[in-house]
Amino acid sequence: MKKIVALSLAIAFLTTGCVSKKVVTKPVEVKVHKAHWGYVGEYSPEHWGDMKEEYKMCKLGKNQSPVNLTDFKDPFMYPLKLKYSTGSTEFINNGHTVQVNFKEGSELYIDKKVYKLKQFHFHTPSENRLYEKSFPMEAHLVHATDSGELAVVAVMFSGGFNDNPFLAKFISKLPLTKGAKNNLVKENLNAFDMMPDDKNYYRFNGSLTTPPCSEGVLWLVLKNPVPISENQLNAFRKVLGNNNRPIQPKNARAFLK
Numbered sequence: 001m002k003k004i005v006a007l008s009l010a011i012a013f014l015t016t017g018c019v020s021k022k023v024v025t026k027p028v029e030v031k032v033h034k035a036h037w038g039y040v041g042e043y044s045p046e047h048w049g050d051m052k053e054e055y056k057m058c059k060l061g062k063n064q065s066p067v068n069l070t071d072f073k074d075p076f077m078y079p080l081k082l083k084y085s086t087g088s089t090e091f092i093n094n095g096h097t098v099q100v101n102f103k104e105g106s107e108l109y110i111d112k113k114v115y116k117l118k119q120f121h122f123h124t125p126s127e128n129r130l131y132e133k134s135f136p137m138e139a140h141l142v143h144a145t146d147s148g149e150l151a152v153v154a155v156m157f158s159g160g161f162n163d164n165p166f167l168a169k170f171i172s173k174l175p176l177t178k179g180a181k182n183n184l185v186k187e188n189l190n191a192f193d194m195m196p197d198d199k200n201y202y203r204f205n206g207s208l209t210t211p212p213c214s215e216g217v218l219w220l221v222l223k224n225p226v227p228i229s230e231n232q233l234n235a236f237r238k239v240l241g242n243n244n245r246p247i248q249p250k251n252a253r254a255f256l257k
């Protein structure tokens with residue numbers, strides 16, 4: 001609220017001063033600035049749905065993520081079909097997570113659709129839970145079809161003694177502050193290398209775990225975690241803090257295993 005008052009005063013001052021009339025349109029921007037969602041205090045997940053009209057699914061949605069994965073149906077599930085190649089471009093800090101962007105060339109095939117890997121990013125601790133169990137870190141590999149349908153492959157990390165060799169390739173490039181960006185072209189990462197050998201997965205319909213919490217997202221959570229060392233975990237935690245949305249109700253959904 002303070003910001004609004006301050007800005008209104010500034011505008012009042014400016015408009016009575018020598019600045020052109022254009023400045024009067026400024027209050028529109030103030031509204032946008034107010035909706036800086038986050039994970040603590042007045043901008044925490046329980047308030048997301050009230051912060052902006054566009055975020056209303058965060059409180060009204062019935063198929064929200066993350067979830068506690070348990071109580072499964074057990075139909076036949078095809079093995080995860082991935083055709084990934086190298087192609088990391090940059091490592092960015094958007095103030096909510098750290099994210100590795102990818103150029104085209106890594107694809108997921110499911111339900112006769114082609115989902116292209118756009119980016120992966122991290123949450124500490126994990127957002128989804130497996131049989132109530134939380135993990136120290138979770139990666140989300142975000143894919144989209146050409147028509148904009150989303151599929152997220154989730155990889156859990158659990159504590160180990162040795163450094164995770166995939167993370168070791170780029171952890172020194174962690175963008176430490178909001179807005180920071182590091183080039184990852186030379187590292188030439190292949191996101192396939194982050195996944196466990198056994199790619200059995202759980203499947204459910206969910207949402208983005210961040211505003212606007214849009215639904216219709218296909219979630220594929222790998223059953224097996226990959227290791228991460230305490231040092232690596234601390235490096236991520238230091239940048240991310242706690243950026244996990246709380247568990248959302250299952251409602252009428254089926255979880256498949």
Ligand SMILES: [Zn+2]
Nearest residue numbers: 121123140209
């Ligand atoms: Zn995520």
